[in-house]
Structures are given as C-alpha cells and as structure tokens.
Amino acid sequence: MTASDHRHELYTVDQVRALDRRAIDALGIPGYELMQRAAAAALVCLRQHWPRARRIAVYCGPGNNGGDGFLLAALAHEAGLHADVIALGESQGDDAVRARREFELGGGTVHPWQGSGELPLADVQVDGLFGTGLRRALAPDVAQLVRQMQARGAPILALDVPSGVNADTGEVPGESVQADVTVTFIAAKRGLYTAQAPGYAGQLQLEPLGLPESLWHGCRADAELLRVQTLAPRPRQVHKGNNGHVLAIGGDHGTAGAIRLCGEAALRGGAGLVSVATRSEHLVALNSARPELMAHEVNGPQALAPLLERATVLALGPGLGQGAWGHALWLTALESGLPLVLDADGLNLLAREPRQLTGRAVLTPHPGEAARLLGCDTAKIGADRFAAARELARRYGAIVVLKGAGSLVAEPEGRVAVCPWGNPGMASGGMGDLLTGIIAALLAQGCEAWQAACLGVGLHARAGDLAARKGGERGLLASDLLEPLRLLLNGKGA
Ligand SMILES: NC(=O)C1=CN([C@@H]2O[C@H](COP(=O)(O)OP(=O)(O)OC[C@H]3O[C@@H](n4cnc5c(N)ncnc54)[C@H](OP(=O)(O)O)[C@@H]3O)[C@@H](O)[C@H]2O)[C@H](O)CC1
Numbered sequence: 204m205t206a207s208d209h210r211h212e213l214y215t216v217d218q219v220r221a222l223d224r225r226a227i228d229a230l231g232i233p234g235y236e237l238m239q240r241a242a243a244a245a246l247v248c249l250r251q252h253w254p255r256a257r258r259i260a261v262y263c264g265p266g267n268n269g270g271d272g273f274l275l276a277a278l279a280h281e282a283g284l285h286a287d288v289i290a291l292g293e294s295q296g297d298d299a300v301r302a303r304r305e306f307e308l309g310g311g312t313v314h315p316w317q318g319s320g321e322l323p324l325a326d327v328q329v330d331g332l333f334g335t336g337l338r339r340a341l342a343p344d345v346a347q348l349v350r351q352m353q354a355r356g357a358p359i360l361a362l363d364v365p366s367g368v369n370a371d372t373g374e375v376p377g378e379s380v381q382a383d384v385t386v387t388f389i390a391a392k393r394g395l396y397t398a399q400a401p402g403y404a405g406q407l408q409l410e411p412l413g414l415p416e417s418l419w420h421g422c423r424a425d426a427e428l429l430r431v432q433t434l435a436p437r438p439r440q441v442h443k444g445n446n447g448h449v450l451a452i453g454g455d456h457g458t459a460g461a462i463r464l465c466g467e468a469a470l471r472g473g474a475g476l477v478s479v480a481t482r483s484e485h486l487v488a489l490n491s492a493r494p495e496l497m498a499h500e501v502n503g504p505q506a507l508a509p510l511l512e513r514a515t516v517l518a519l520g521p522g523l524g525q526g527a528w529g530h531a532l533w534l535t536a537l538e539s540g541l542p543l544v545l546d547a548d549g550l551n552l553l554a555r556e557p558r559q560l561t562g563r564a565v566l567t568p569h570p571g572e573a574a575r576l577l578g579c580d581t582a583k584i585g586a587d588r589f590a591a592a593r594e595l596a597r598r599y600g601a602i603v604v605l606k607g608a609g610s611l612v613a614e615p616e617g618r619v620a621v622c623p624w625g626n627p628g629m630a631s632g633g634m635g636d637l638l639t640g641i642i643a644a645l646l647a648q649g650c651e652a653w654q655a656a657c658l659g660v661g662l663h664a665r666a667g668d669l670a671a672r673k674g675g676e677r678g679l680l681a682s683d684l685l686e687p688l689r690l691l692l693n694g695k696g697a
C-alpha cells in the first residue's frame with residue numbers, strides 16, 4: 204500500500220472514525236493531538252493560499268470541528284495574525300472544550316453567535332462549524348450565519364468538510380458553506396466528491412496529519428478516485444480490424460443528432476470501424492457530416508441482423524425512442540449477446556423489461572434513468588448515490604456509470620470509483636451520447652468492461668474540463684469535446 208494509494212481511497216465517516224480510533228489506540232496518538240495537528244495543517248494551508256492574510260475570522264461549531272477552529276485561531280495568534288472567533292453555543296466533548304479553553308487562555312475572546320449581527324472584517328474566513336458530525340440541515344440561525352459569511356465576500360477555508368455537506372453522500376440537506384478551499388484530515392471522505400458537494404467544497408486538499416502508512420494498512424476504504432489513465436500506444440503493424448467495430452443503434456424520427464454524436468465519439472475514441480443503424484431519413488445527413496461513419500437504413504430486426512454479424516460492440520439507445528421500431532431493435536440487439544453500452548431509451552426500455560445482462564454490459568444512466576431502473580424517485584438516488592450505483596450494478600449484473608456531478612462507476616461486486624473531473628458546462632444535450640460512444644470504442648479496442656467504463660468516464664470529464672478551460676463553461680457543446688478527447692486519449696493535453 205503506497206502513500207499514493209490511500210490518497211486515492213475514499214472513506215465513509217464511520218471508516219474515518221475507525222482510522223481515528225486506530226491512531227489513538229494502536230499508535231497511542233491522543234485525539235487532542237490529532238486536533239492540534241489538524242489545526243496546524245489548516246493554518247499552513249491558509250497561509251499557502253492567502254499569504255498576505257493578516258486578519259482571520261474563525262467560526263466554531265459545538266463539536267470537534269469547532270475544536271479544530273479554536274486551535275487554529277490560537278496558532279494564528281501565536282503567528283502574529285489577528286483572529287476573531289465566533290462560536291455557536293457551548294462546546295461539547297472534552298477535546299473541543301479543552302481547545303476552546305486553550306484559545307481563551309492565550310488571550311483570545313470567543314464571541315457567541317446570537318443568530319444575527321455584523322460579522323468581523325477578515326481577509327480569510329475559516330469554517331469550523333461542522334465536519335463529519337453533521338447530521339441534519341443547518342438550523343435557521345446557522346443558515347443565516349452561513350449566508351452572511353458568503354455575503355462578506357472574503358474567501359472561505361472549510362475545515363474537514365464544508366458545513367452543511369453530508370460527508371457520506373455529498374448531499375446538502377439545507378444550506379451549506381461554499382468554500383474556496385476545503386482541507387480534509389486523515390482520509391478523503393467519499394461524500395466530498397459527488398452529488399452536490401463538488402459545488403461547495405472548492406479546491407480539495409487532503410492532510411494526512413503526519414500519520415504513518417501503517418495506519419491505513421488493512422483499513423477498508425469504501426471507494427476509490429479515478430486516476431488519469433490512457434491506452435497503450437498502438438503497435439505499428441495494426442489494421443482497422445484490430446480495433447473493433449462499433450455498431451451504434453438509434454436515431455428514431457427527429458433524433459439523428461444523438462446517434463451521430465455517439466458514432467462520432469466512437470470514432471474519436473479509437474474504434475477501428477463504426478457503423479450506425481438508424482432511420483433512412485438520417486442517412487444523407489450522417490454520411491455527409493461524417494463520411495467515416497457507415498450509416499445504414501434499418502427499418503426492423505431483419506435489416507439489423509447482418510450488421511450485428513459484423514459488429515464486435517454495440518452502443519444501444521441514443522435517440523432510440525421507446526416505440527415499436529426502437530423496441531424491436533433493442534430486443535434483437537440484446538439477443539445478439541454482443542458486449543454493449545446501454546444508454547438513454549435503451550435504459551428506459553430495460554426499466555420496462557428488466558433482465559440480467561451479466562458480464563458484458565455497461566449502463567450509463569443519469570439520475571432520472573437510474574430512478575426508473577430502480578423503481579424509485581430521483582430524490583432517493585441523490586440521497587445516496589453510492590448505494591444507488593451499487594444496487595443498479597448488482598440488480599442488472601452490469602458495470603454502471605451513474606452520471607452527474609462526481610460520476611460513479613460501480614460493478615456488481617460492490618467496487619465503486621468516483622470521477623473527480625467535469626464541470627457544470629457539461630450538463631447539456633449530447634454529452635451522454637458522447638460518453639456512450641467513447642466507452643463503446645474502448646470496449647471495441649479490447650478494454651474489459653470495468654476499465655472501459657472508468658477510462659471512458661475519465662476521458663469524457665477531462666475533455667469537458669479542457670474544452671471549458673479553453674472557451675468557458677457556458678455554451679460548451681458536446682462536439683467541443685471531440686478534439687480534446689483525442690488529445691487526452693493519446694496522452695496529450697493537460
Ligand atoms: N477524523 C479525524 O481524524 C479528526 C477529526 N477531527 C475533527 O472532528 C470533526 C468531527 O467532530 P464531531 O464532534 O464528531 O462532529 P462535528 O464537529 O462535525 O459536529 C458537532 C456536533 O454538532 C451537532 N450537530 C450535527 N448537525 C448539526 C446541525 N445541523 N445543527 C446543529 N448541531 C448539529 C452534533 O451533535 P447533535 O447531538 O446535536 O447531533 C455533533 O456532535 C471532524 O470533522 C474534524 O474536523 C479532529 O479534530 C481532527 C482529526
């Protein structure tokens with residue numbers, strides 16, 4: 204287990220608590236010392252990000268997150284900074300009480316938050332309100348404080364978890380601090396990377412508090428962060444047959460765009476050949492727009508059969524519709540037994556006619572499709588995306604990509620990877636069609652399903668970030684990702 208390994212591991216709150224316990228019991232490091240190390244690491248982080256800060260305002264909650272805040276304020280005083288501390292009521296727990304007393308004994312004054320009132324001037328605000336102990340939405344008086352902190356305009360450093368974010372699920376049950384930087388201690392909490400959390404955490408920094416590697420040995424993590432991966436360079440003596448043949452099936456009346464984006468992404472994703480089975484009305488447009496696509500008119504299963512013979516991987520669903528035409532093609536495609544990526548209406552048809560797809564399928568639902576596949580509402584999906592992704596993978600016997608902020612990749616045995624890339628500009632039409640084509644292309648080039656899903660999700664999100672860095676998030680179009688995708692696939696680009 205190397206240092207980098209556990210830095211890519213994601214933990215639940217309970218697992219982090221087990222690590223705490225282990226540090227205290229097995230390594231003999233008192234909890235208060237962990238708090239002191241956290242405060243010191245947080246002050247270093249603050250001065251790295253805002254080296255000219257002279258005045259800080261520290262907001263302390265009732266628990267140990269608040270304790271981190273009190274000790275940071277005490278250290279800031281010792282370092283010559285001015286620290287104002289505002290506290291939510293009394294401190295709970297020995298360590299938090301001790302930390303508060305240490306701040307006061309050092310000459311600090313704690314100002315109780317009365318539910319309203321002017322906040323102190325500050326170059327940087329420190330959020331020590333709640334961390335892994337948050338158990339419900341922020342109360343109105345705390346939500347008011349958070350709104351005033353945001354309105355102050357000074358940057359916010361969140362300690363461990365932005366206050367208001369559920370560290371296990373990434374859900375924000377009410378309001379939350381919107382941090383510029385979150386410094387999280389000992390282990391990365393899985394909730395910081397998915398659901399609403401990425402919009403509140405700002406830049407994430409993991410501080411292991413100088414604990415020895417042995418602490419993580421044998422400690423189970425719940426999930427892992429995707430890492431940058433690329434495919435091995437192509438051998439010189441290669442011909443198009445070596446890189447598979449993707450057959451994209453979809454594009455009912457009026458939805459040629461979806462199947463075209465999917466086919467084009469499969470080409471840019473490196474598939475050797477890409478055919479498209481679609482409505483006759485789209486052929487001219489497809490062939491003139493992208494002649495490298497082999498577009499075929501398919502009016503029913505009979506016409507699809509010879510195309511299935513030649514294909515090695517299917518991309519089934521973009522613009523497929525749920526009518527008789529789409530349903531007939533969907534059934535025939537599933538019966539072919541070919542490896543496949545199932546998306547959009549291909550998923551909605553699966554929700555209507557559930558079946559196991561063991562071993563050869565990647566499903567790419569957004570939360571709405573996921574809800575239909577599980578027979579629940581999207582609120583339940585958002586309440587615990589990890590559980591939803593795992594249940595989908597188990598129930599359908601497939602690799603599942605649960606799309607959205609912090610997309611998750613899950614396999615039936617329970618393994619989950621989280622995508623740390625992507626941006627709000629990608630919430631636009633066609634992005635999903637692209638992902639389907641990319642994953643199909645990777646399957647066609649010999650990746651097994653888990654690797655194709657992880658690599659495809661990572662390439663897709665990083666291409667979105669590259670395109671957004673170039674031209675901004677607003678107005679980002681799916682086709683803007685095609686060029687960056689090719690760069691990243693070949694190990695070029697940022
Ligand atoms: N894990 C580590 O290595 C370290 C952790 N540290 C810091 O400790 C916090 C976790 O501290 P904890 O005391 O468990 O929890 P919090 O400080 O996050 O919450 C404090 C209490 O607040 C109450 N609570 C929860 N939600 C709300 C709410 N919405 N409104 C009001 N009050 C709330 C809750 O008590 P209740 O009984 O009222 O539920 C909590 O107990 C961790 O995040 C780190 O910052 C160590 O200091 C460093 C190492």
Ligand SMILES: [K+]
Nearest residue numbers: 330333362364
């Ligand atoms: K916090």
